[in-house]
Amino acid sequence: MAKVGVSEKTFHTWKCALDPNNRWIKAEIIERIAVRVWCGLCTKHVDRLRGFCNFSEAFVNGIQESALKSDALAKHMSSAAHMRAESLESGPQPLQNILESTPIGNPRWTVCHAHTQTHRPVLVGTKLLINLSQLLNNVQID
Numbered sequence: 741m742a743k744v745g746v747s748e749k750t751f752h753t754w755k756c757a758l759d760p761n762n763r764w765i766k767a768e769i770i771e772r773i774a775v776r777v778w779c780g781l782c783t784k785h786v787d788r789l790r791g792f793c794n795f796s797e798a799f800v801n802g803i804q805e806s807a808l809k810s811d812a813l814a815k816h817m818s819s820a821a822h823m824r825a826e827s828l829e830s831g832p833q834p835l836q837n838i839l840e841s842t843p844i845g846n847p848r849w850t851v852c853h854a855h856t857q858t859h860r861p862v863l864v865g866t867k868l869l870i871n872l873s874q875l876l877n878n879v880q881i882d
């Protein structure tokens with residue numbers, strides 16, 4: 741019988757070694773067998789990774805069957821495209837900190853959390869600053 745995946749136990753061993761914080765390795769597990777494994781980060785940022793040097797959609801579509809090896813996961817983790825996805829993921833962090841720690845960002849920030857897309861806080865934050873500047877422009881100074 742053809743091997744269709746790796747045992748859930750083996751998969752967890754890989755995950756603990758390569759992704760202990762549960763940041764990127766995702767799997768489809770059927771009857772305790774990991775049949776397909778993909779990268780959550782590269783999938784999330786795929787639109788910005790396309791056209792990137794050596795970018796392969798293998799870890800977006802998911803690897804399976806004979807391609808499903810810990811070596812492949814380790815190789816993906818150190819690939820340029822994956823590192824780019826990592827930096828895209830952590831990129832908005834400073835702005836998020838600013839928004840959360842200033843009175844300007846706070847009122848809308850709770851709304852932002854309802855959206856999972858990372859660019860939302862940037863757009864909302866920018867819009868807020870524009871609104872603020874419009875508000876200031878409208879203030880009459882006697």
Ligand SMILES: [Zn+2]
Nearest residue numbers: 779781782822
């Ligand atoms: Zn990746």
